[in-house]
Amino acid sequence: MLRLFCAKTRGGNMLVRCYRGKLSVWAALCVLVLCWFYIFPVYRLPRDKDIVEEVLRQGEAWQKNQTGIDHYRKLLTECCEPRKMFAVTKENSPMGKVLWYDGEFYHSRTVNNETYPLFVQENPLQLPLKKCAVVGNGGILRNSKCGRDIDQADFVLRCNLPPLSKDYVEDVGTKTHMVTANPSIVEKRFQNLLWSRKAFVDSMKVYGSSYIYMPAFSMKPGTDPSLRAYYALADTSSNLTMLFANPEFLRSVGQFWKGRGVHAKRLSTGLFLVSLALGLCEEVTAYGFWPFSVGLDEQPVSHHYYDNILPYKWFHAMPEEFVQLWQLHKSGTLRMRVGCCPPQE
Amino acid sequence: MLRRRMGYADPSSGKDILGNRSLCFIFICAFGLVTLLQQILYGKNYIKSAQQFNRLKGDETGNWTGPVNFSDDGSLKPARNGRKRCFRQNFQPDSQTVIVTPCLSDIKKKQKKRYLENYDGSYEYNSTACRELRQEIMDVKVLSMVKTSELFERWRNLQVCRWAQSKEETSNFKMSLSRCCNAPSFLFTTKRNTPAGTKLRYEVDTSGILPITAEVFKMFPDDMPYSKSQYKKCAVIGNGGIIKNSKCGKEIDSADFIFRCNIPPINEKYSADVGSRTDLVTINPSIISERFQKLEKWRRPFYEVLQNYENSSVVLPAFYNTRNTDVSFRVKYMLDDFDSQRGVFFFHPQYLLNVQRFWAVQGVRAKRVSSGLMLVTAAMEMCEEVHLYGFWAFPMNPAGIFITHHYYDNVKPRPGFHAMPHEIFNFIHMHTRGILNVHTGPCT
Numbered sequence: 001m002l003r004l005f006c007a008k009t010r011g012g013n014m015l016v017r018c019y020r021g022k023l024s025v026w027a028a029l030c031v032l033v034l035c036w037f038y039i040f041p042v043y044r045l046p047r048d049k050d051i052v053e054e055v056l057r058q059g060e061a062w063q064k065n066q067t068g069i070d071h072y073r074k075l076l077t078e079c080c081e082p083r084k085m086f087a088v089t090k091e092n093s094p095m096g097k098v099l100w101y102d103g104e105f106y107h108s109r110t111v112n113n114e115t116y117p118l119f120v121q122e123n124p125l126q127l128p129l130k131k132c133a134v135v136g137n138g139g140i141l142r143n144s145k146c147g148r149d150i151d152q153a154d155f156v157l158r159c160n161l162p163p164l165s166k167d168y169v170e171d172v173g174t175k176t177h178m179v180t181a182n183p184s185i186v187e188k189r190f191q192n193l194l195w196s197r198k199a200f201v202d203s204m205k206v207y208g209s210s211y212i213y214m215p216a217f218s219m220k221p222g223t224d225p226s227l228r229a230y231y232a233l234a235d236t237s238s239n240l241t242m243l244f245a246n247p248e249f250l251r252s253v254g255q256f257w258k259g260r261g262v263h264a265k266r267l268s269t270g271l272f273l274v275s276l277a278l279g280l281c282e283e284v285t286a287y288g289f290w291p292f293s294v295g296l297d298e299q300p301v302s303h304h305y306y307d308n309i310l311p312y313k314w315f316h317a318m319p320e321e322f323v324q325l326w327q328l329h330k331s332g333t334l335r336m337r338v339g340c341c342p343p344q345e
Numbered sequence: 346m347l348r349r350r351m352g353y354a355d356p357s358s359g360k361d362i363l364g365n366r367s368l369c370f371i372f373i374c375a376f377g378l379v380t381l382l383q384q385i386l387y388g389k390n391y392i393k394s395a396q397q398f399n400r401l402k403g404d405e406t407g408n409w410t411g412p413v414n415f416s417d418d419g420s421l422k423p424a425r426n427g428r429k430r431c432f433r434q435n436f437q438p439d440s441q442t443v444i445v446t447p448c449l450s451d452i453k454k455k456q457k458k459r460y461l462e463n464y465d466g467s468y469e470y471n472s473t474a475c476r477e478l479r480q481e482i483m484d485v486k487v488l489s490m491v492k493t494s495e496l497f498e499r500w501r502n503l504q505v506c507r508w509a510q511s512k513e514e515t516s517n518f519k520m521s522l523s524r525c526c527n528a529p530s531f532l533f534t535t536k537r538n539t540p541a542g543t544k545l546r547y548e549v550d551t552s553g554i555l556p557i558t559a560e561v562f563k564m565f566p567d568d569m570p571y572s573k574s575q576y577k578k579c580a581v582i583g584n585g586g587i588i589k590n591s592k593c594g595k596e597i598d599s600a601d602f603i604f605r606c607n608i609p610p611i612n613e614k615y616s617a618d619v620g621s622r623t624d625l626v627t628i629n630p631s632i633i634s635e636r637f638q639k640l641e642k643w644r645r646p647f648y649e650v651l652q653n654y655e656n657s658s659v660v661l662p663a664f665y666n667t668r669n670t671d672v673s674f675r676v677k678y679m680l681d682d683f684d685s686q687r688g689v690f691f692f693h694p695q696y697l698l699n700v701q702r703f704w705a706v707q708g709v710r711a712k713r714v715s716s717g718l719m720l721v722t723a724a725m726e727m728c729e730e731v732h733l734y735g736f737w738a739f740p741m742n743p744a745g746i747f748i749t750h751h752y753y754d755n756v757k758p759r760p761g762f763h764a765m766p767h768e769i770f771n772f773i774h775m776h777t778r779g780i781l782n783v784h785t786g787p788c789t
Contacts, residue, residue: 194641194671196678228641235645236682 038263048292051323055338056296058330064283065332072278072333080252082279083127087243088217091122102251103218103266118230120243124211125280129155132281135172136270136288137162139302140295146287146341147173153285157277159269161185163306164206171305172288178211178243180269183222186229193228200229201236208239215245245272262324264317271321274334284334289325291318296339468506470779475506482777487708488770497743500773504743504786510730511779518780519574519725526699528726529573533660533690536565545664548694549713553667564677566690570658571727576602579728582619583717584609586749587742588735593788594620597734604724606716607632610753611653618752619735623657627716628676630661630669640675647676648683658688662697662716692719707771711764718768721781731781736772738765743785 076082085092093099095116101107109115133153135141137160150156150173158179164172186193190200204212212233216226230242253275254267262271270289277284288305295301302308329336468475481499485491522528531538539545541562547553555561580600582588584607597603597620605611605626611619633640637647651659663673677689700722701714709718717736724731741747749755758765776783 195675196682197644198682201682224641231642231644235643235648 048294048319051319051326052292052294052296055326058326060339062329062335063332064335068328068331068333069278069282072328076256076275076279079256080249080275080279082249082276083123085246085249085252086276086279087123087213087249088119088246089122090116090119092246093119099217099247100251101217101220102247102254103215104220107220109217109223115227118227118242118244120241124241124243125155127280129281131155131283132157132277132285133173134270134273134277134284134286134289135159135162136286136290137304137306138288138290139305139308140290140338141168141171141288141305142302144171144287144337144340145343146337147171149173149285149337149341150287151175155277155281157273158207159273161203161207162304168305176207176210178213178273179207180213180215180245180273181226181229182269183214183216183219183225183229186225187221192225193232197232197235200232201238204233204238204240209241211241211243213243213245215247215250217244217247218250257321257324260324262317262320264320265315268316268318268321271325274325278334285337286325286334287337289322289336290338291322470507470509472506475503478503478506479777482773485770488767493739493766494745496770496773497739497741497745500785501743503777508776508782509779510782514778515780518775522703522722522726523573525703526696526722526726528696528723529571530569531693531696531699532571532723533569534565534664534693535568536562537568538693539565546694547667548662548665548697550666555664555667555670561674564674564689564691566688570688570690573726574729576728578602578730578732579604579724580620580732580734581717581720581724581736582606582609583733583735583737584751584753585735585737586752586755587737587785588618589749589752591618591734591784591787593734593784594618596620596784596788598622600732602724602728604720605654605657606720608650608654608659609751615752623654625720626654626657626659627720628659628661629716630663630665630672633672633676639672640679644679644682648679648685651680651685651687656687658690660690660692663691664694665692665697665713704768704771709764709767709771711767712762715763715765715768721772725781733772733781733783736769736783737785738769 088099093111093116095111095113097111098108099111101109111119131153132155133150134157135150137158147170153175155177156173156175158176161179161181162172164174164176186200190197193200212229214226214229216223226244233240233242250272253272256275257267257271270286274284274286290301293300293303303310325334325336328334478499482496482503485496485499488496534545539557539562541557541559543557545555545557547555578600579602580597581604582597594617602624603620603622605623607629608626609615609619611621611623633647637643640647659676661669661673661676663670673691680687680689697714697719700719703722704714704718714722721731721733735752737748750757772781772783775781
């Protein structure tokens with residue numbers, strides 16, 4: 001109306017154009033504000049300090065809640081079917097199936113006779129698993145003496161090829177049954193496996209005969225390094241088994257958590273593993289999930305237990321994820337270990 | 346409008362009597378006519394030459410004298426048959442002072458039967474008969490001077506002579522090689538001839554320069570693993586189809602040092618013909634790119650292939666162009682990963698350039714010398730006596746029977762890249778001069 005009025009009274013073409021110009025500026029501003037709200041939501045959570053306080057208030061008290069566990073497993077099974085779908089298998093991805101990348105906007109790869117033989121026949125895990133331990137890489141694990149606790153679990157899941165050298169054994173344990181590997185690690189640490197592959201193969205020996213879980217079909221640049229990791233392990237007849245994460249499963253898990261208020265471009269590997277464990281195991285304990293720079297005793301905590309390299313800032317929403325997990329902890333569905341583990345007799 | 350139609354109808358207004366358009370038309374017609382004529386002439390020629398080879402194959406080889414064939418316009422190898430050559434030579438005054446070359450047909454009439462009776466090389470190398478036969482070949486100065494069939498004939502005749510090394514010629518040749526190329530210190534890139542921090546110039550990518558970083562330097566051997574005239578008898582095995590059914594395996598395996606080109610198959614199926622030992626084998630990076638996906642995927646299959654060549658070292662033209670480098674380095678990394686002690690060497694680009702220049706003077710003008718020629722050149726400096734097996738770049742063997750391109754397959758190479766016939770021609774000359782020994786027949 002304003003524009004109409006303007007055009008009638010002044011009759012100038014120029015001014016209309018000027019208003020249009022202003023309109024586009026307004027539109028751009030609106031988009032910017034919307035983006036701003038998307039990245040920094042107003043409803044975003046309590047500050048770090050409040051979370052720490054709440055955790056302290058809760059203390060060591062934890063009560064297992066079987067109905068909660070069953071309920072969650074049902075929810076996850078309904079949305080994502082972790083038992084069948086968590087890895088790309090010959091069963092769920094026959095030749096010719098199109099795998100849509102979950103971390104790309106519009107990109108796919110068809111299963112052909114180059115990739116098909118690399119998949120396992122079917123879900124190789126013997127279900128149901130009893131006691132699972134999901135080990136994050138948070139700095140809070142350092143000096144936690146949780147190693148023995150973790151090793152007692154029936155199935156240990158770890159994230160992103162963490163170091164398991166002697167210095168850390170007391171805190172993080174030695175056993176591994178499944179370890180995820182981000183293709184970016186392969187790219188950075190092992191020169192994309194284009195040159196010498198010995199370093200990679202040797203460093204994988206720490207994980208014994210576990211499963212390597214790689215999100216090969218999530219990001220476009222991640223596919224080749226992941227396949228190359230498979231070739232490297234197969235060439236040396238290693239006893240590790242490579243599982244490729246199913247992009248469908250990852251997407252549905254992402255949507256599951258988005259519906260529960262985790263706003264991030266992508267979930268962290270830790271949350272994927274916890275969801276997987278909740279769907280597969282009867283009892284889940286999570287260690288080393290602590291995305292804050294201050295510990296419970298107000299002491300600074302490094303980002304990882306092995307280094308303090310901070311991640312790319314707006315990619316993961318770790319604190320939000322932590323709040324979600326903590327709610328599950330409070331309801332007794334899973335157990336979070338955020339402090340030291342009690343010394344065992 | 347009316348005017349325009351008029352203009353269109355009026356023939357004189359076109360002004361194209363011998364204008365651009367009609368000239369163009371005439372040119373096209375002329376071109377077409379010439380092409381047609383050429384086709385007809387070529388076609389006849391082709392049929393004729395095929396007939397000649399068919400005859401060569403048969404028993405009538407002895408009394409065959411080539412038909413007079415003057416239609417040598419524009420064909421690749423101007424045909425010039427035996428009678429014509431004799432005729433010309435007889436009238437050349439100086440030809441008699443050098444040596445009287447008998448007519449091809451004369452030789453056949455006089456000596457052919459005798460030679461063929463004892464084919465096993467029983468004639469002494471320096472006997473007069475052999476000298477004549479050798480001169481026969483040396484008279485062919487350029488490959489295009491004679492028909493291939495005639496060259497084959499002379500080559501076949503020479504087979505009756507036992508080969509012997511000519512000390513003088515060999516040492517002369519080695520001298521010129523060491524002046525140009527110096528394989529004992531420049532064949533491969535070594536820590537000694539390519540110090541760290543320097544820049545290596547590629548062979549063909551003139552703009553491509555590879556800085557020798559510590560990473561690259563680490564891959565080089567400390568010094569050249571071979572020295573001058575280290576081995577007594579060397580065998581260079583080409584992959585030509587001529588080696589098929591030659592039963593030369595035992596003879597080859599008795600050599601002190603054995604070179605092979607482009608990782609050829611040497612399994613039981615072929616070992617009777619090509620032998621089973623190998624000391625140095627070249628790998629063309631294009632093979633790795635095509636057959637082994639640049640070693641970016643599986644690596645064990647390639648490792649298994651290399652395992653066939655027990656203790657042999659591998660050598661790669663890594664610095665030919667920038668594309669070859671990564672693939673070649675990957676071979677080294679891969680062998681390290683599998684804890685293999687196999688030596689991996691890279692041809693020095695400057696050495697290859699020098700070799701190419703050396704052979705260009707001898708008439709081998711191609712984009713690139715073949716791996717076989719590189720190895721022969723290196724072998725000439727590394728060994729006292731060099732024997733070539735499986736080098737023959739013609740579609741038929743000296744007896745005129747068609748052969749496959751390789752002894753293991755019949756995949757033809759990219760045309761115009763290597764000048765194989767010229768290389769072989771040079772080898773034939775060198776054989777005649779007593780510098781190296783080319784084996785084309787079956788071994789006993």
